[in-house]
Amino acid sequence: MIGLPFVYTLGGLMFGAYAIAGWRDRANPRRYANGLFWGLLALSFLAGDRLGDVGNGVLVLALVAVAAPGLGRGVPATTTPGERQALAVRHGNRLFAAALIVPAVALIGALAFRHMPALIDPKQTTLVALGFGTLIALIVCMAWLRPAPIAALEEGRRLADAISWALVLPQMLSALGVVFAMAGVGEVVGGLLGRALPHGSLVAAVLAYAIGMAVFTVLMGNAFAAFPVMAAAVGVPLLIQGHGGTAAAVASLGMLCGFCGTLLTPMAANYNLVPAALLELPNRYGVIRAQAPTALLMFVANLLLLYFLAFPR
Amino acid sequence: MIVLIGILFLVAGFALRLNPLPVIAIAAAATGLAAGMTPLAILGSFGHAFNENRYVSVIYVVLPVIGLLERYGLQQRARALIASLHGATVGRLLMAYLLFRQLTAAVGLISIAGHAQTVRPLLAPMAEGAAEKQGVIEPEPRARIRALAAATDNVGVFFGEDIFLAIGSILLMKGFLEHYGILIDPLTLSWAIPSAVCAFLLHGARLMLLDRRLARGRRR
Numbered sequence: 001m002i003g004l005p006f007v008y009t010l011g012g013l014m015f016g017a018y019a020i021a022g023w024r025d026r027a028n029p030r031r032y033a034n035g036l037f038w039g040l041l042a043l044s045f046l047a048g049d050r051l052g053d054v055g056n057g058v059l060v061l062a063l064v065a066v067a068a069p070g071l072g073r074g075v076p077a078t079t080t081p082g083e084r085q086a087l088a089v090r091h092g093n094r095l096f097a098a099a100l101i102v103p104a105v106a107l108i109g110a111l112a113f114r115h116m117p118a119l120i121d122p123k124q125t126t127l128v129a130l131g132f133g134t135l136i137a138l139i140v141c142m143a144w145l146r147p148a149p150i151a152a153l154e155e156g157r158r159l160a161d162a163i164s165w166a167l168v169l170p171q172m173l174s175a176l177g178v179v180f181a182m183a184g185v186g187e188v189v190g191g192l193l194g195r196a197l198p199h200g201s202l203v204a205a206v207l208a209y210a211i212g213m214a215v216f217t218v219l220m221g222n223a224f225a226a227f228p229v230m231a232a233a234v235g236v237p238l239l240i241q242g243h244g245g246t247a248a249a250v251a252s253l254g255m256l257c258g259f260c261g262t263l264l265t266p267m268a269a270n271y272n273l274v275p276a277a278l279l280e281l282p283n284r285y286g287v288i289r290a291q292a293p294t295a296l297l298m299f300v301a302n303l304l305l306l307y308f309l310a311f312p313r
Numbered sequence: 314m315i316v317l318i319g320i321l322f323l324v325a326g327f328a329l330r331l332n333p334l335p336v337i338a339i340a341a342a343a344t345g346l347a348a349g350m351t352p353l354a355i356l357g358s359f360g361h362a363f364n365e366n367r368y369v370s371v372i373y374v375v376l377p378v379i380g381l382l383e384r385y386g387l388q389q390r391a392r393a394l395i396a397s398l399h400g401a402t403v404g405r406l407l408m409a410y411l412l413f414r415q416l417t418a419a420v421g422l423i424s425i426a427g428h429a430q431t432v433r434p435l436l437a438p439m440a441e442g443a444a445e446k447q448g449v450i451e452p453e454p455r456a457r458i459r460a461l462a463a464a465t466d467n468v469g470v471f472f473g474e475d476i477f478l479a480i481g482s483i484l485l486m487k488g489f490l491e492h493y494g495i496l497i498d499p500l501t502l503s504w505a506i507p508s509a510v511c512a513f514l515l516h517g518a519r520l521m522l523l524d525r526r527l528a529r530g531r532r533r
Contacts (some may be wrong), residue, residue, distance in 0.1 A: 007371050014374060048364040054353065057360030064334045079384050088386030088393060095387045096394075099434055102375055103425040110424070126424050127371050137378045145385055155380025159433075160373065165334055170369045172337045175362035176319075179341045182358060183316045183348030219320050224482060228489055236493050247495045251486040252475060252504040259471040263464075266327050270369060273333075275428040275463035279437055281456050284330070290457065291464035294516045298472065301511040309504070 003121030007131040012045030018157040021150075022074050030072030034161065037066045041168065060172070067165035074161045076154035091145075098141055105133030159278070166277040169269035173221050180220065189216055190233030197234070202243050202311065209234040210303045213254050214261035221267025223258025230254065239310070249310035256302045263295035264288060319344030372429055379434050391435050392442030403443045403458055404524035407465045408517050410436055414469025415509055419476040427470075428463055437462040447527040461523070465516065472512030475505035 015038045022028070023035030040063050048056060079087065088095065109129025113120040120128055138152055160167065180186070193212045198204050209230055216226035235254055239245040262268045266285065276287045283289065319340035326336030338359075345355035379387075395401050414426060426432075437459045441449075444458045475482055490497055 004368060004371075007374065008367060011367075011371055011374050014377065044364065045367060048367060051360075051364070053357035053361040053364075055360065056364045057356030060360055060363050061338065061356075064338050068332050068335045070332065078380075079386075081389075084384070084386040084389050086386075087384075088389035091385055092390065093394070095382055095385060095390045096435075099379075099382050099387055102378060103430055107422060107425045110422070124368075127368060130371070130424060131374060134374045134378055137375075138381070141378065141381050145381070147381065147384065151384065152377040152381045155384050156377030157380075159376045159380045163373075165332070167370060167373060169333060169337075171363050171366045172334060174366040174369065175359045176337050176341050178362035179345050179355065179359055180316075180319065182350070183319075183344045185316050185320070185344065188314060188316055219323075224485055227482075227485065231489060236490075236495075240495065246504075247490055248486075248497045249504045251490060251497075252483075253508065255482050255486060256472070256475060256505060256508045259475075262471065263467060266333070267323070269333075271467050275432060275466075276460070278428055278433050279456075279459045279463060281460055282453070283456075283460075286456060286460040287463045287467070290460040291467055294464070294468055294512070294519060297515045298468075298508070298512055301515065302508055305504075305507055305511070309507070 001121055002119065002128055003124045004127060007124075007127050008045045008048075010131050010134070012042045012047075014042075014153070014156060015039075015045060015160075016042035017150075017153045018042075018160055021076070021154060021157055022161070025074040025076070027075035028072040028161075030070070031074070033066055033069070034071050034074060037063065037071055037165070038157075038160070040066065060175070063168060067168075071161070071164045073164075074157055076158045078155060078158060094144075098137065098144070101137035101140060102130070102133040105136055106130045109133065162280055163274060163277045166269065166274050169273055173267055173269055177220055177222060177225050181225070186216075186225065186229035189219075190229040193230070194233040197238070203307070205234060205238040205243065206303070206307050209239055209250075209254055210257040210299070210306060213258040214264075214299055217258040217261030218265040218267065221262070221265055221269065223255055223262055226258050226261070227251075227255055230258075244312055245310045249306070253302050253306040253310060257299060257306070260295045260299040260302065263291045263298075315347045316344055318347050372424075372427065375429055379429065382434060387434050388438040391438040392445070395439045395442035396446055401443050402447060402524045403440050403461075403527065404520035404522075406439055406443050407436075407462060408520050410462075411465050411469045411513060411516060411520075414466060415473035415513060418470045418473030419509070421474075421477040423470060423474060426466065428466060432463050432466050436466070444527070447524070448530060449527065461520075465520075468512055468516045472505075472509045476503060476509060 019035050019039035019042055022038055025031050044059055106129045109132055110126045113125035193208055197208050212230045213226050217223045220226055235250050239250045240247050266273055272287050276284055322340040322343055341359050342355055440458050440462045441455055449455055
């Protein structure tokens with residue numbers, strides 16, 4: 001059955017190729033650091049399941065140690081802006097068709113693979129489809145554009161070096177979330193917020209729940225971590241059982257208040273810090289800054305929707 | 314209370330703009346120690362979770378395809394296409410994308426677009442191309458337009474996906490409430506629809522205001 005191991009192998013081979021090419025790239029003054037970083041990541045993708053928990057912990061520490069002083073940027077051979085302009089004119093809109101292969105295969109695969117549980121792991125259809133989409137797009141591009149055989153990997157390395165260590169941030173932060181959960185951080189925050197609340201006031205309870213969801217999400221980077229805590233501390237006992245709120249409305253509008261927090265926090269690295277690196281923004285927090293006004297407006301909107309729609313009057 | 318020390322480290326680390334990787338490692342160690350875990354247990358649980366969460370990094374397998382297409386002028390082509398469209402503006406382009414992203418996310422098609430697959434190769438250069446037509450040429454405001462393209466993708470997904478029935482957050486809410494003996498049909502969770510409409514109107518209004526601001530700047 002084809003599942004995550006297939007996609008992990010694909011990723012591992014890719015990072016492994018970046019490691020070798022990065023190590024050999026004399027134009028990068030920190031080439032050994034880059035080579036080691038991508039090499040460790042390749043090891044994680046290819047053999048992570050065989051390393052054991054402590055082994056993986058040591059691997060993470062090694063990744064941190066290599067990346068802490070900062071990685072360099074490889075200088076793979078690529079086309080100049082002028083050449084790209086000319087190539088864009090020559091290839092025209094067919095470039096879009098090629099770019100849409102990955103999303104199209106991901107879409108078709110995600111829908112079709114659900115009906116092939118014997119062949120494709122039914123829980124991982126989208127990621128497997130994404131892997132297939134990438135392979136198909138690569139084959140089509142190689143056949144059509146006929147670049148040098150290693151060009152695709154060198155171009156991938158160019159982008160990976162632009163993202164740099166931010167690439168592992170989302171994984172690091174989810175792991176931190178697990179440690180927080182084991183240490184009971186959520187219960188402490190929920191308890192503090194619950195005790196700070198004046199009794200009997202619906203407005204105060206709604207505010208505490210909504211603000212708690214947003215603030216806790218800012219701290220944890222993930223509304224999924226905030227929801228069980230805030231729903232247990234305020235949502236279920238006060239809003240649903242105390243004030244007779246509609247359970248589905250309290251739950252879903254609370255979660256959406258949390259999403260406003262996600263838009264505001266560097267802890268949600270894959271939404272906020274990684275795209276800043278990917279788009280080569282001068283400010284690491286540029287994406288957060290661009291969406292902050294929307295996040296704040298949406299927080300107010302969700303708060304009002306919660307107050308006016310969720311309770312009987 | 315003392316387990317909150319990790320959060321303190323994190324906030325300080327982000328505020329001082331230190332490299333987040335060591336900051337996260339230290340925050341995890343401090344939190345675990347404060348909760349009475351042994352160093353080996355902290356290391357093991359951190360390593361286990363890091364390994365289990367590899368799937369969030371899987372999206373980067375698309376980088377070679379995106380990079381290869383960039384080599385052959387995809388971004389330039391995206392810019393030229395927008396430049397040739399009469400009446401294309403940053404605001405209208407991003408608003409159309411916002412609607413597309415909200416609608417596709419609402420039916421569960423989250424991974425057909427995103428920062429690596431569509432924003433870097435297509436949306437951001439298109440937005441920059443449109444902004445250029447509207448008179449934005451300095452690098453700094455152009456970076457802000459790119460950031461806005463990424464932000465629009467986030468807003469679209471966040472305030473679209475919760476309408477879908479099988480998405481993670483809905484299953485989480487349903488499961489959590491069941492634990493308290495509250496049974497809800499996932500269909501009744503469509504409370505996210507008014508919020509999705511608000512997101513389109515509010516973020517859309519910001520995009521329209523941006524167009525007006527750019528038009529004013531040009532006339533001056």
